[in-house]
Amino acid sequence: MKSIASAPGKIILFGEHFVVYGIKAILCSIDKRITVTSQFLDEKIIRVSSSLGESEMEINSLNNLEKVPQKFMKPFFYIAKKAVEENSTAKGIEIILESEIPAGVGLGSSSAACVAATASVNGLFNKLSKDEVVKRAIQTERTIFEQSSGADSSVSTFGGLVSYDLKNGFKNILSRNDLSFIISNSAQIHNTQDVVRQVRNFKEKNEDMFRKFCEQEIDIVNNATVALKENDLNELGSLMLKNQELLKQIGISTEKIDLLVKEAKRTSYGAKITGAGGGGCIISLVDDSNRENTLDNLGKISDCFLAKIDYNGLVYA
Numbered sequence: 001m002k003s004i005a006s007a008p009g010k011i012i013l014f015g016e017h018f019v020v021y022g023i024k025a026i027l028c029s030i031d032k033r034i035t036v037t038s039q040f041l042d043e044k045i046i047r048v049s050s051s052l053g054e055s056e057m058e059i060n061s062l063n064n065l066e067k068v069p070q071k072f073m074k075p076f077f078y079i080a081k082k083a084v085e086e087n088s089t090a091k092g093i094e095i096i097l098e099s100e101i102p103a104g105v106g107l108g109s110s111s112a113a114c115v116a117a118t119a120s121v122n123g124l125f126n127k128l129s130k131d132e133v134v135k136r137a138i139q140t141e142r143t144i145f146e147q148s149s150g151a152d153s154s155v156s157t158f159g160g161l162v163s164y165d166l167k168n169g170f171k172n173i174l175s176r177n178d179l180s181f182i183i184s185n186s187a188q189i190h191n192t193q194d195v196v197r198q199v200r201n202f203k204e205k206n207e208d209m210f211r212k213f214c215e216q217e218i219d220i221v222n223n224a225t226v227a228l229k230e231n232d233l234n235e236l237g238s239l240m241l242k243n244q245e246l247l248k249q250i251g252i253s254t255e256k257i258d259l260l261v262k263e264a265k266r267t268s269y270g271a272k273i274t275g276a277g278g279g280g281c282i283i284s285l286v287d288d289s290n291r292e293n294t295l296d297n298l299g300k301i302s303d304c305f306l307a308k309i310d311y312n313g314l315v316y317a
């Protein structure tokens, strides 16, 4: 018996970094997924395999998850350990991950993997509800990213366009926009926590300026909410460029990203960093009229691909 589940990655349309200081952000899941297939094994082992590597642990040694050979594998052994304990099974489990989402560039691949693996492994015993999956996926992600807000896991589980702020949490954005983005990868690996720390230093040295940037970001997000309702691509694109300008001012752009945004501007409605910056990816808003040109342009200087908003979230196969 196989238990298969898949979950999408995400992009941040507006508000990264400022969200840390209480401002609303807008994010959505994208139609690029991680699929996890789980099955029982006769041997008493947990085996995890993905394109990034393969790892095995005896069920008896799951008590010490610090012994997991590769840190990024820890969440999957954690999920398996809980499932084995809760269901008192005598069998082992194989967990296979297949991903369409590039890792480590702010597209939510680790959250999507935690969501899909939680659903897939537990699905060998009982299919969990989305509410139960998201709760467990956030706990799981915190085994490697202690500070995780849970934002990525939530959008991956439920899908669609959402707003998020520290005080009110998540709210679904009701308009079902059929937006298309070209995601281009700067190939500069970033570490979100380091970039967040760097922005905090910037804020502490430039309190007045940062306050003004926050006010501008609030306007951008409010205007974007209206533009989404009206499906106004010109306005959304120009707000993305304004948002990019602020991200540049707080110091998280790079030469490569500036170049990608400059190229993207020539053909798309607008472009900006998505996520922590300091590398990672940019998103460019396109439609049928400028999609191919933008892909061609950006394809000359980066790995890029088309993504649309995903409205399904977690799916059991």
Ligand code: PMV
Pocket: 012, 015, 016, 017, 018, 019, 020, 105, 106, 107, 108, 149, 192, 196, 274, 275, 276, 277
């Ligand atoms: O690198 P990502 O896509 O996980 O984005 C981080 C978003 C920040 O606003 C920079 C940090 C946060 O915790 O919200």
